Amino acid sequence: MTVAPHIGRIVETSAPQAPADGARVLTWHSEDDTAAWARALAAQPLLANAFLTLHGDLGAGKTTLVRHLLRALGVQGRIKSPTYAVVEPHEAPGLAIWHFDFYRFDDPREWEDAGFRDIFASPGLKLAEWPEKTAALTPPADLAIHIEAIDETERKVTLRAHTPLGRSLLQGMTA
Numbered sequence: 001m002t003v004a005p006h007i008g009r010i011v012e013t014s015a016p017q018a019p020a021d022g023a024r025v026l027t028w029h030s031e032d033d034t035a036a037w038a039r040a041l042a043a044q045p046l047l048a049n050a051f052l053t054l055h056g057d058l059g060a061g062k063t064t065l066v067r068h069l070l071r072a073l074g075v076q077g078r079i080k081s082p083t084y085a086v087v088e089p090h091e092a093p094g095l096a097i098w099h100f101d102f103y104r105f106d107d108p109r110e111w112e113d114a115g116f117r118d119i120f121a122s123p124g125l126k127l128a129e130w131p132e133k134t135a136a137l138t139p140p141a142d143l144a145i146h147i148e149a150i151d152e153t154e155r156k157v158t159l160r161a162h163t164p165l166g167r168s169l170l171q172g173m174t175a
Contacts, residue, residue: 140162
């Protein structure tokens with residue numbers, strides 16, 4: 001797995017973000033730890049209408065976490081990265097899920113043209129990789145997940161709750 005830094009934002013917020021409270025730092029020693037954490041998160045009932053952002057360099061494990069989370073939620077079939085499509089819809093029993101990858105997002109007009117405003121206004125779980133590229137367009141993340149590759153298998157994960165829903169999700173999780 002190769003980790004490469006990404007170049008800055010394309011769309012920036014006009015005002016600085018408020019500091020997040022409720023931060024928690026974890027260490028995942030293997031992909032098994034990632035999968036176990038995803039299962040614990042999937043068990044949280046409040047997740048059904050949450051907006052989670054995933055931050056980290058290329059190869060840090062954002063898509064891997066999403067795949068484990070979607071499987072834990074009951075998504076069947078192939079789970080692919082939406083890098084080229086920007087969004088992949090998924091369905092789990094009783095749950096609509098949208099997985100965004102804004103890595104290639106470079107034109108704010110795409111937001112309206114693609115109907116993303118409508119998706120974010122509808123119920124369901126939204127997961128966004130590279131959210132900093134749409135920071136002025138998306139609502140505040142309920143829970144921001146920052147993943148840093150320490151080596152080939154170990155990850156340092158910082159969880160930041162930005163909303164009451166995010167704080168409730170963190171409180172419902174065990175370390």
